[in-house]
Amino acid sequence: MKVIATYNIKGGVGKTTAAVNLSYLAAQDGLRTLLWDLDPQAAATYMFRVRARVKGGGQALIRGTRGLDQAIKGTDFDRLDLLPGDFTYRNMDLLLDGAKHRARRLSRLLSPLAGDYDLVVLDCPPSISLVSENVLHAAGLILVPLIPTTLSLRTLDQLTDFVASFDGPRPEVLAFFSMVDRRKRLHREIAERLPTQRADVAAAAVPALAVIERMAVERAPVPAFAPRSQAARSYQDLWAEVRKRVLG
Amino acid sequence: MEVRSHEFEIADPGPPPLGRIRDELAVAFTVASDRRAKRVRRIWLDTFDWLLYRAGLTLQYVGGSGPGELVLTGGGGQQLTARARRARWPCLPGGLPPGPLRDRVAAVAGLRALLPRVSVVSQVSELRLLNEDEKTVARIAVDAMTLPAPQGAAIAARLAVAEVRGYPAAARRAGRILTGTGGVVPSRQTALDAALSAAGQRGADYTGKVAVPLFPAMPGAEAVSAILLQQLDALEANVDGVLHDIDTEFLHDLRIAVRRTRTALKLLGHVLPGELTLRFASEFRWLGDTTTPLRDLDVQLLSLPSMAARLVAASPDDLQPLAAYLARRRAAERRKLSRALRSARFDAMVGDWRKALLVPRAVGHASGPRAAELSTDRTRRADARVLRLGSAITASSPAESLHTLRKRCKELRYVLEFFRSLHDPLLYAAVLADLKRLQDCLGEFQDSEVQSAEIQSLAAAMLARQAAPASTLLAMGELAAQLGTRQRAARAEFTDRFAHFAGGAGRHRMAALTAGDSG
Numbered sequence: 001m002k003v004i005a006t007y008n009i010k011g012g013v014g015k016t017t018a019a020v021n022l023s024y025l026a027a028q029d030g031l032r033t034l035l036w037d038l039d040p041q042a043a044a045t046y047m048f049r050v051r052a053r054v055k056g057g058g059q060a061l062i063r064g065t066r067g068l069d070q071a072i073k074g075t076d077f078d079r080l081d082l083l084p085g086d087f088t089y090r091n092m093d094l095l096l097d098g099a100k101h102r103a104r105r106l107s108r109l110l111s112p113l114a115g116d117y118d119l120v121v122l123d124c125p126p127s128i129s130l131v132s133e134n135v136l137h138a139a140g141l142i143l144v145p146l147i148p149t150t151l152s153l154r155t156l157d158q159l160t161d162f163v164a165s166f167d168g169p170r171p172e173v174l175a176f177f178s179m180v181d182r183r184k185r186l187h188r189e190i191a192e193r194l195p196t197q198r199a200d201v202a203a204a205a206v207p208a209l210a211v212i213e214r215m216a217v218e219r220a221p222v223p224a225f226a227p228r229s230q231a232a233r234s235y236q237d238l239w240a241e242v243r244k245r246v247l248g
Numbered sequence: 249m250e251v252r253s254h255e256f257e258i259a260d261p262g263p264p265p266l267g268r269i270r271d272e273l274a275v276a277f278t279v280a281s282d283r284r285a286k287r288v289r290r291i292w293l294d295t296f297d298w299l300l301y302r303a304g305l306t307l308q309y310v311g312g313s314g315p316g317e318l319v320l321t322g323g324g325g326q327q328l329t330a331r332a333r334r335a336r337w338p339c340l341p342g343g344l345p346p347g348p349l350r351d352r353v354a355a356v357a358g359l360r361a362l363l364p365r366v367s368v369v370s371q372v373s374e375l376r377l378l379n380e381d382e383k384t385v386a387r388i389a390v391d392a393m394t395l396p397a398p399q400g401a402a403i404a405a406r407l408a409v410a411e412v413r414g415y416p417a418a419a420r421r422a423g424r425i426l427t428g429t430g431g432v433v434p435s436r437q438t439a440l441d442a443a444l445s446a447a448g449q450r451g452a453d454y455t456g457k458v459a460v461p462l463f464p465a466m467p468g469a470e471a472v473s474a475i476l477l478q479q480l481d482a483l484e485a486n487v488d489g490v491l492h493d494i495d496t497e498f499l500h501d502l503r504i505a506v507r508r509t510r511t512a513l514k515l516l517g518h519v520l521p522g523e524l525t526l527r528f529a530s531e532f533r534w535l536g537d538t539t540t541p542l543r544d545l546d547v548q549l550l551s552l553p554s555m556a557a558r559l560v561a562a563s564p565d566d567l568q569p570l571a572a573y574l575a576r577r578r579a580a581e582r583r584k585l586s587r588a589l590r591s592a593r594f595d596a597m598v599g600d601w602r603k604a605l606l607v608p609r610a611v612g613h614a615s616g617p618r619a620a621e622l623s624t625d626r627t628r629r630a631d632a633r634v635l636r637l638g639s640a641i642t643a644s645s646p647a648e649s650l651h652t653l654r655k656r657c658k659e660l661r662y663v664l665e666f667f668r669s670l671h672d673p674l675l676y677a678a679v680l681a682d683l684k685r686l687q688d689c690l691g692e693f694q695d696s697e698v699q700s701a702e703i704q705s706l707a708a709a710m711l712a713r714q715a716a717p718a719s720t721l722l723a724m725g726e727l728a729a730q731l732g733t734r735q736r737a738a739r740a741e742f743t744d745r746f747a748h749f750a751g752g753a754g755r756h757r758m759a760a761l762t763a764g765d766s767g
Contacts, residue, residue, distance in 0.1 A: 030315070030331040032347070049383035050414075073414035074251070076376075076384040079329075081413055115348050219382075 001114040002246045003107075004121055005139040005171075009155060011126035014145040014178035016043045017212055017222075019123035021235040022143075022242060024221035027080035029243065031118040034072065034081045038092070038135070039125040042085025048075045049219050050084050057088030061109065062095040068109055069116070077224065081117075089125070096130045103130065107138035119246070136163060139171045141246055145178035145206070148190035160200065174245060176238055177205035204237035252416070253325045254423045255435035256407040257442075264390045264405040265431065266373060272429045276421055277377035277385070286374075288312040290393070291367040292440045293337060295360035296489060296498065298452040303356045306440045311335055320349050321438075327410070328352060338363045338494050359550070361495040365451075366443045368393040368403065377422055385418035386411060393439070395446055403446045406439055407432065454485055456501045458508070458665040464620035469519045471619035473605045475666045476512055479505045480602055491586055496546040499585075503543055506536045511662040515626050519616050524604050531597045538588045542581040547695070548702060549574050555727050562723035569720045573710055623667035624762050630660040631758055638686075638746045647697060650742065654690040657683060675761045682754045689738050689745040696735035703728045 004022075006015040016039065023035040037044040042052035050073045060066035072081050099105045110120060124135045136142060144159060146152040156175050163170050177191040195203045206212070211222060211231045218225045223232040258264050270279050291309045294300045300307055304323035309316055309332060316332045330349040338361040341354035353362070375388040387410045393403040407426060411419040426432045437445070444450055460478050462471045483505040489498030510532045517525035552571055556564035588594060617625070637653045661683055668676060707724045710716035716724075748754060 049381045051381070071414075074384075074412035079331075115351070118347075 001110075001117050002119050002141075003110065003139045004119065004141040004143060004242065004246060005124050005135045006121070006143045006145065007124040007132060007135060007159075008126060008144055008146070009128050009132075009159075010152075013126075013147055013152075014206060014212075015126070016047075016123055017215060018143060018145055018176075018178065018206065018235070018238070019121050020044050020047050020215065021221045021223065021232075022239050023080055023119075023121045024077060024223060025235060025239040026119050026121070026243070027077055028223070029239070030079070032079050032116065033119045033121065034083060034113065034117045035121045035123060036068075036083040037085035037123050038089060038131060039085050039123055040087050040089040040092075041125070042087070043216070044123045045082060045084040047215055047219050047221070048073075048082050050075070050082055052085050052087065054084055054086040054088075057086055058092050059088065059095055062092065062099055062105060064109065068113060076220075089131075093130045096134060103133050104137050106131075106134040110138060136171055137166070141242065142171045142173045143242065144173060144175040146175050146201075147179050148177045148187040148194075148205075150190075153190075153194070156200070172245060173200050174202055174242070175200060176202040176241075179208040180205050181208045202238060202241045204234060204241055206234045206238065207231065251327050251413055252411045252419070253321065253327050254409040254419060255325065255439070256409070256423075256426050256432050257435045258405040258407065258431055259433050260431045261402070261404070264373075264392055264407075266375075266390060269388075269390070269407070269426070269429060269432070270375065272425050273375070273377060273388075273422060276425060277379070277418070278382065280376045280378055280384075282374050285371045285392075286312055288370050288372055289367060289396075290370055290439075290443075291335070291337070291364045292443065293362040294365050294451075295357050296363060296486075296494070297360065297454055297456055297501075298365075299356050299358070299360060300353070301440070301451045305352075305356060306438055307353060307362065308440070309335055309337075318344065318349055320352060340495065359495060360497050363494070366440070366447050366449060367396060368443050368446075369396055370394075377418060379415075379418070384412055385415040386422050388422065391439070393443065395443070399447065401446045403442050406435065406442070408439075454482075456482065456504065458662075458668060460666070460669065462619045462667065462669045464618060464670055466619045467615075468516075468617040468619055468622035471622065471667075472512060472516045472519050475516075476509060477602070477605050479509045479512070480598065480605065483509070484598060487589055491589060493582060496550065499539060499543055499546065503536065503539050506532055506539070507658065508662050508665075510536065511659050512666065515630065515659060515663055516622065516666070519622065528597075528601055528604070531601075535588075535594070535597070539585060542578065542585050544698070544702065545574055545578040545581055548699065549578065551699070555730060556723075558730060559723060559726055562719065562726050566719040566723035567727075569710070569716045570706065570724060573706065573715055619667070620670055623663075623670050626663050627660070627667070628762050630656065630663045631762075634660050635750055638750060641742070641746070647693075650690055650739075651694050654687070654694055657687050657690060661687065671761055675757060678757050679754075679761050682749050682757065686745045686749045689741050693735055693738035693742070696731040696738065700728050700731035700735065703731070 006019040006022075008015055019035060019037075023033050027033040035044060035048075045052045054061060054071045056066045061068060061071060068083060072083050075082050096102050096105050101108060106122075113120070122135050122139060124132055142159070142163070144156055146156060156173070160173050163173055177194075180191045181187045191205045194201045207230065209229070209231045211226050211229045214225075215222060222229060222235060226232055270281070273279050289311045291311070293307045293309060306321045308319050308321075310319060316335050318330045318332045320328045328349040330345045330347050332345060340359075340361050341350060341357045344350040344353060344362075371392045373390045375390065376384045377386040377388065379385045389408045389410065390405065391408065392405045395401045395403070409419050409422050409426065427434060441451060458475065458478065460471075460474045462474065483502055486498045486502040486505070489495070490502055510529065513525050513529045513532065517529070549571070552567060552574070556567050559566075633656045634653065637649070637656055641649050641653065661680070664671075664676065664680060664683070703724050707716070707721055711721065
């Protein structure tokens with residue numbers, strides 16, 4: 001079972017839309033996929049029309065009184081399941097702080113699912129916290145959506161340095177440009193130049209398009225309701241790169 | 249990702265009443281459906297001896313316009329699915345896509361290949377049941393199956409209500425609604441049974457076990473003929489699988505049928521016409537001997553991975569040349585055996601044997617012992633031989649004495665199995681368990697010796713042909729040492745195992761079993 005995560009310290013950069021669309025494409029590609037919506041805002045959960053509620057809340061999951069498998073919901077799509085978000089996840093830092101192996105608790109909670117899924121996608125809330133540290137330890141690949149600005153690249157470097165300081169296995173970091181506005185010269189330049197200069201930046205980029213915003217209206221992944229759209233093609237290109245890195 | 253499915257049948261013939269079903273479900277759910285029915289081909293897969301079916305599992309390959317899918321269904325309706333990119337059967341369990349489905353199938357099927365048992369063409373309409381968020385909370389597949397041409401027979405349409413994970417109540421509710429819908433009834437048989445029945449087949453119609461219904465007062469000759477005929481059926485049923493090399497167990501089952509036949513001729517042949525026993529005993533010995541080299545190589549190849557995993561000094565890779573050498577020899581032996589099984593001698597043997605066995609049944613053998621007497625007498629004799637030989641074995645007895653005892657134990661086992669239907673089931677199971685413990689120990693002892701000798705002879709042959717580097721020969725030496733250790737351990741355990749079999753409790757059980765037959 002491979003684990004990937006979408007992560008950025010900032011909010012509103014396209015983490016959740018990437019997590020939803022890549023999970024969907026992975027399942028379409030034949031992988032038994034689980035998306036864990038770790039964000040208390042539960043936007044990914046909403047997009048799959050699942051109610052944002054976990055029985056016993058985050059406390060039951062983190063303490064292990066309720067197995068993750070009991071909280072999983074099937075989506076409308078073959079091979080794709082969802083572990084819903086819940087508003088109590090806002091306290092997850094506190095819960096993890098009180099747990100044994102506090103930085104690796106999520107990894108341990110996921111391990112019993114190894115026989116059930118080929119891929120787990122973690123949609124991480126925007127923060128730098130014990131939750132994100134857990135996610136960085138649990139995942140083999142961290143996908144970092146970046147808006148093409150100089151400052152966001154600085155964030156990527158900070159994250160890479162942080163990951164490099166880990167003892168033991170370290171996740172691979174792969175950034176991709178998100179919400180690329182082709183009308184902006186700076187966006188165009190950075191999105192075209194950086195992938196050729198840095199191996200940790202994906203060639204595929206996701207443009208800023210209204211169809212992606214429509215996901216919250218359609219409550220479905222882009223390739224499910226607009227399979228021929230440019231946005232769908234962008235996510236397919238990104239999935240192809242991610243798949244290659246994760247599965248070889 | 250296991251989900252549960254609840255199955256229903258539509259009692260009325262003709263196209264499924266989709267409109268009525270939708271209307272009933274619309275009371276509780278928003279019902280969405282695909283615009284067009286999908287046409288798919290379903291192929292049910294099982295081992296030759298129906299291991300999945302007997303374990304309450306069905307495995308089907310569902311192929312349509314897109315990639316195929318494997319669906320494993322348990323007795324409670326639980327389903328596991330896996331994508332299957334290829335659809336070439338037969339296939340060993342190891343050839344299935346990795347995942348829980350393969351693990352579950354492999355645990356039941358073991359060494360046996362999966363074969364297509366029956367196939368149908370399905371027109372599947374899917375209904376999706378949505379909750380107030382328009383989320384799919386259950387799926388209903390309406391399946392109109394027909395046998396492929398030329399049979400083309402229609403099978404009663406079926407409804408399968410599949411749970412969506414995390415929403416079990418919705419599927420249960422849909423099931424309750426369907427149960428109250430006119431013409432829809434909970435399914436009395438699985439889709440596989442329905443397809444088999446339409447094709448004029450039935451599940452579990454082959455078993456490698458002795459399964460002859462006898463009754464105590466039937467003439468012994470008739471009972472023996474029935475036993476031998478079932479073994480002949482088993483033998484013939486396995487010939488194709490051996491010729492096509494589908495899996496190693498076809499040959500194993502064929503050899504067991506031959507051994508049982510030889511034992512029956514030896515221990516029960518006196519109730520048959522004398523010339524039969526004489527002629528066919530030598531023919532079955534020929535057949536048994538002809539199959540031995542290939543089976544020995546199968547055993548070597550099957551045990552190689554586990555033995556390689558236990559290597560300490562050598563690496564499992566060092567055994568690659570041995571595996572390749574064994575595979576080449578196996579191919580040569582398989583050609584020889586195939587020639588024998590396609591020979592006029594084999595055809596004449598099985599044809600004449602069947603004719604001969606049918607004669608005493610037609611004529612009727614009123615004289616001679618009854619089945620119960622025959623069972624008691626022969627079981628007691630076979631048991632006495634085991635006791636006599638086993639009691640004479642001491643720490644200094646040669647290995648040959650244990651090999652002889654093993655043969656006598658097999659004879660006792662077969663006699664018990666032949667007359668199983670005459671025995672009290674609990675007592676029979678207890679006696680067989682006593683005997684099996686002893687047989688396992690003797691089997692381990694002899695198999696280790698035979699394999700060890702075989703490895704030494706292989707090493708010599710490979711060395712002579714320069715077919716193995718030094719590392720392979722050293723690894724083979726380690727294998728031989730492993731086998732030696734196993735053989736010594738089995739020998740050390742023999743005394744206890746035999747004492748258990750021959751001791752008071754074991755004797756009491758055997759006496760009760762054989763007393764019941766004569767009474």
